[in-house]
Amino acid sequence: MKSNGTIRICGDFKTTVNPMLNVDQYPLPRTDEIFATLAGGQKYTKLDLRNAYLHMEVDDESKPLMTINTHKGLYRYNRMLFGIASAPAIWQRTMDQVLNGLDSVQCMLDDMIITGPDDETHLQNLKNVLQRLQNYGLRANLQKCSFLKDKVIYCGHEISADGLRKTTDKVQAVMETPTPKNVKDVRAFLGLINYYHRFMPNSATVLKPLNQLLEKERIWRWTDDCEKAFKKAKELITSDQVLTHYNPELPVRLACDASPFGLGAVLSHVMPDGSERPISFASRSLTKSEKNYAQIQKEALGIVWGVKKFNTFLYGRKFSLITDHQPLTAIFNPEKSIPVTTAARLQRYAIFLSGFTYNIEYKNTKKHNNADALSRLPMQSDMNINSEDADDLFHVLQIEDLPITSAEIQRETRKEKVLASVLYQAMNGWEITDDSLMKPYFTRRNELTVSHGCLLWGIRVIIPIKFRNRILELLHSSHPGVVKMKALARGHVWWPGIDSDIEHLVKSCTGCQINQHAPALTPLHPWEWPETPWQRVHIDYAGPFINRMFFVMVDAHSKWPEVFEMKSITATKTIDIMRQVFARNGVPAHIVSDNGPSFASAEFAEFLRQNGIKHTKSAPYHPATNGLVERFIQTFKQSMKAMKWESGDVNKKIANFLLTYRQTPHTSTHETPSKLFLGRDLRSRLHLLKPNLRNTVRVSQEKSCEIRMNKKDRQFEVGERVIAKDYRGKDPWVAGIISEREGPLMYKVSTDNGHTWRRHTEQLKSTQMPKSYEQSIENDNIIVDNTETRTQQHVAEKSPEQTKNNEMSMPRRNPIRERNPPKD
Template identity: 55%
Template sequence: MELDTGSALSVISESDYKQLFPKLPLVQTSVMLKTYTGEKVSPKGKLKVKVTYGGKTQQLELYVLKNGGPALFGREWLRKIQLDWHTIKALNMSSAGNCSPHSVTRRLSQLLSANDRVFAEGIGTLKGMKARIELDEKATPRFHKARPVPYALRPKVDAELQSLEASGILSRVEWSDWATPIVPVIKKGKAEAVRICGDFKVSINPVLRTVQYPLPRIEDIFASLAGGEKFSKIDLAQAYLQMEIEESSRKFLTINTHRGLFQYNRLVFGVASAPAIWQRAMDQVLQDIPGTQCYLDDIIVTGKNDEEHLQNLSKVLTRLSEYGLHAKRSKCEFFKSEISYCGHVIDKHGLHKSQEKIEAVLQAPKPENVSQLRSFLGLVNYYHKLLPNLATTLHPLNTLLQTGVKWEWSEKCDRAFEEIKRLITSDELLTHYDPTRPIRLACDASPYGIGCVLSHVMKDGSERPIAFTSRSLTSAERNYAQIDREALSLVWGVKKFHHYLYGQRFTLVTDHQPLVSIFNPRKGIPVMSATRLQRWALYLGAHSYDIEFKGTRQHSNADGLSRLPLSTTEEEKTSSLDPAEVFHTAVVDQLPVTNTEIQRQTRNDPTLSKVYNITMQGWPAHGNSMFPEFSARRDQLSVCQGTLMCGSRVVVPSKLRSRVLENLHEGHLGTVKMKSLARSYVWWPGIDKQIEDLTKGCSGCHRVQNAPPQAPLHPWEWPSAPWQRVHIDFAGPFMNSMFLIVVDAHSKWPEVIPMKSTTSEKTIAALRSIFSRNGVPELIVSDNGSQYTSEEFSLFMKKNGIKHFKSAPHHPATNGLAERFVQTFKKSIKAMEKEDISLQHKVDNFLFAYRNSVHATTNQTPAMLFMNRNLRSRIDLLKPDLRREVHNKQFSYVPIKAARHFEIGQEVLARDYREDKWTPVRIATRTGPLMYTVDVGEHTWRRHVDQIKDAQPKNNTLPSSDLPPSDDHTTNINVTPATETLVLDKIPATLDVTPQVTPETLS
């Protein structure tokens, strides 16, 4: 028991009660206890026990707590037992040493229970330290757009983003100079969950100022653990996420998703400087604790005996608790006689070379044919310069390779084989791991195995192996395409040698050329790569590496191991389903055909069956001229569950394509959304063109689709003098008022009249006032407002000899000059909202500034063109050659394409704005370059060409399955930029009106 004068009563845990006093009954008690943090604790009960001390026995009460720690000797017992303090101190001083196994187990359990906060669920938060991300001084922001997320994964990605945001790991931001794309990865064994991974190697990693803090060497680790009897290992849960990022550094960790921008608030896997930052922080957390060593997220604790081990372990757990760190209990080990760490075995006798490093060679099976023997000898010959008398030793094996010699594995061959394996794994060839030397990891895959060799590059340029590894492929892995098997060897090798490679710069070596591009650390993860390759690329992206291609003949060390692999372990045989398989199932479930149908039709398809076989065996280095569409995408092709995949999309056989297209078109979504939907599920050569043909040939889509593409701008002819043509419109209600806007087309001179009423009578009165100052224009352009279409307004125009041109209904672009000025006027008046002046004062200020400012189209002020002088102001800019410059500017916005043309009497569809639909009509007359009148029963409408389209769609049908596949076709949509002056139709000659006014009077 522990003496605790702060405890009023003596207590034990429920587990100790069941172990020590199982037959003594518990008595209910109403006593309520409080912990040192103030929490109330209700005992399970109490019991009476016999306590013997100093030859005297008494019956005392002992209280039982459900989750108690060590047994406590409280003040109640202290009053009844007279302790000899000198004896107690002497006993404590001489009590160090090994404990009984039962005692160690009990005390360890108590220790872990007392520090249960360290093993709590959730992510901890490191207190007192935050990570700082520093970039090169010349680094410029890199903003990458969000990558498309397959529809099958979007709900899972949304849920994970929401979870990370709720837990405070991510925060939503409105904008950022930096943005890293994400790739969602299905969590292994959890088909319903994804992990969000940032592809930082395309954003901050290339310009990151790496923290120069060394990871501990194996010699340093062993030195701090030397003399230990037993060893404990603590695994920190999601270590990096437990460290917050400084506020100023968070902008660099912005990720771009389909839901917008998010910023990481914690250190995240994939940032190149994360290992050094974390190692430095952990060294500070655990400093001065003896018998302790940390390597990234693993902490090793030991002691010269059990007592010291427990004390050190207690200090470590207390320190972790103080700093707010969490560990994963299921991955921790305690009081082990030996422990594997950084590729070595550590026990009380010292540091040992792990047999795993050389097992791949020592346990390599005997070759069964010439091909396997040749691969093994390729491994041996790779190191021939380092192996003495090699030719003599290999003689019996080389004999079997000679032409005409029958294969017969003799005793001499067996002895030579074993001797060669001994030489390769001897200390003469193997070298110790040294983090200061360059590291290379060579990996290769055969149809049935994978092999990897970890090596150092010595000063003379030669390679000396550090460790070997190999294994057989599982039955599922043997069905992988060749590119997937080769990629698997790289990823498995990096995982196998994680403790050697993580936090160090190393070189990956492969003999599969496409992987050099896919796994290139200076390139982004290809969006169209297979799901499995994307997941592996993200794992590799968290490491600092280069990747190098070597031809097969120069790659014989890894090639030999892959062709004589160790048998697969039970753990690997029973591993959970590959997330790529889960994703494939999710994709196929969305299609109107079954996976069985796709597999059967793929085998029967004359093209896909051959492409399938080439993908499984490996594409030639320069592709295949017979299948150019597939050869161009060979780096994206893979096989999953017997189905040919292009990235994450199923390659649909020709006989099933019509059914798939019909299913994609069920919702009549239109061309763009159909393509977007297809890109999440399916692919075949020419799919985009077939989708376009399908939507164009659908009569239902044609009737309800949006208006046809807008006709090219048809510029008004620029008036040669002021006040020849004016554009009028109403602005408002705005600021509780209506305003009549009048703009001169030549000079851009505006007039703005506040209006209490917008009737024809009041509008005519306002125009009469303006005309009295500026004269009567030749032409007025307006919309179809009721005040402009009334008989009263028409008579006013006719009497004053003014031509009146009205735009087509619901087509404001015709009167673009006035419409654009209304926007400018409203924006400027609103900007003066806080100024303490009247509305009329604001309007006057705006008009003075506008009239005396250079206009973007004319490069002159409206005042200069209208009055031949500027208003008295500081601005006085004159530009020569004005007319030609204006014409050039206007015509520069006119696209080359011609406007659509309709014949008189042609049956067409015209826009009916009463019900927002297209109505069959007949072309009656053409009133201008882009204007027509159309007959609608007994009525006549005026319509712009943008409001008219052909009556029937082109006669296209679903693509036949036996049509030859064509190249993908992408529609390019050219958008003409809006200009300040939206210029349209020239004035038809039919609108001439004979003047009805004398020079002296305004009617």
């Protein structure tokens, strides 16, 4: 039954046609978009079309489907009938096409509103609309039309030149609503209130008890607070608030605010006289996950939500963004880059806002009452925001046998006085304090966030005092040094003074102190860093220690290590292991080794030649040439010895060591070996940032070279008289002549006693000794039958510690005892 007493026939197709229908999708205009086009209008005309859907004829195939059953029989419609699911979309599209190109006219289904800045323009716009309706054969219902009125009722609002008002009938419906008896009644009442939410700047505060009744698993209980909210809401709906029309010529301001339980936004115009008039109010409650956000993130969420809510009015034009949270003026400043220490969520918000043209202003809370009141308790949100929160799940520490969980950290954070205060202020806003215990947190207040009840600084979990010693032990489980331990911690945990705590732990660790090695000081000429992984590989044997020998390979590009326990160190066994590794990683272009018997053999040389591998051998007794693998062996031995008091077999300890080493950033590359070698992180529980590798390697090499910047390279010419280091005779030096230069620091020396040696610059000295003195040295020396190769073989069988001790001591006068290598 229509309001005028006539009957409108509507078919009931919800169980017949509509379920099988491919419903046409076309958006109906939003009321705020309609009202936004009415700015500047002085009078208004409203037109209503007669029997709107019946203007559209349906095709013959569709007519049988539109048969209705009445008490007088079956009737088949030839025109569009009310009740078909696609009818509104089809009609709205049709009307938009009919009125396309006409100014100052809006249509919502069969209702049209027309305006103009003056009567003459208004009449011309009306004439154009009527002419267009006539051309398309559309008829208006004169009884429902209003012409050139100062105010009209359209889309449930009273529209005039001053702006928008609520209609009396809608207000009366709210006032006559009885006290709700169940959740369904509360939802219906809030629906009536929400229809006029744009008029109610402080409805949020009033409606909190009613919104809480709609929460899932909430037991129904109508309390005194609910009754007060119900009555207060009726009072608010009767206010005489007037919203101004949106005018694209006037400046626009968007004021946003957030409270612990909701968001609020006010869109307003700055009028020519300097006053502000609201265009619309908006508010919503926070979801369960959003309530756990830190206060700065809630404030930022309020800004982003407000911009999205009023996107129609803001996109493509400049506006002023008003906030009462001053740190956001720096983070969201459109003229500055996003601070690198900003939390990830705030960075995403800043990137979103970068698509708009705005300037951001700080306004003290006392002067920010419009949006602040909205946020105190907003309208119930129909959003279910869980996707972003799922991305923010974090791991406290991902190490096997995890001793501490996030639930324990959350519980202890609330118990600890300082952290409980930090947690509260991070959620509700910070107060200026001179407390020395709070200062480390206060200085980082803009970078602190809360996730699942735990405090985070960036991506690092803030650990309560109770768990700090256990976390330190966990970080030191494989006995890394200070630098690597700090690098691991910086990706996962933080507390004030963590760096000094790490340094103290390493210095007090018995295993680390007993087994650590002093760094060797030698003039450095760094190898060129390869461009790709597995291009140059450094190899060596480690041992014997812990009654075992180990074959070690290290990739020069990524620092990726391979370690194999060996029962035999022959060339054949070495080649077998290398074939296995080459099958996985490919054949390198360059191998660097010392002069051990396994690497100096003809069999090994032939294997490399067949595979097209260049072989570089270090100078005898000079392990620094192969320093990459030597340094790794030193680290490997130190960790293995430090772990000898721990349970587990050797293979498990080696596996744990390799996993930790491969996932820890190297001091030269500042990247993990796994990232450079595999192009990805291992399935690990520790991850770190990756800065520019080439620059970090260059800087690391330059720093190392600066240590020896006062040293000078010694250059020798072919034919020059020198004395060369003798490692087998009783005299430490033997005279000779430079016969060939093999590299920038490597020479062949023909000694006066008939031998040809390869020597490093550090093993040679220029000489001006008279010939007779050189001859006397030659006569005094006792030349044994053993060749230098045997001496080198003997030295290669010694551990790096023994080699180093020999270099630092005086040459031995007594024969050197030879040790047999381990047998198969």
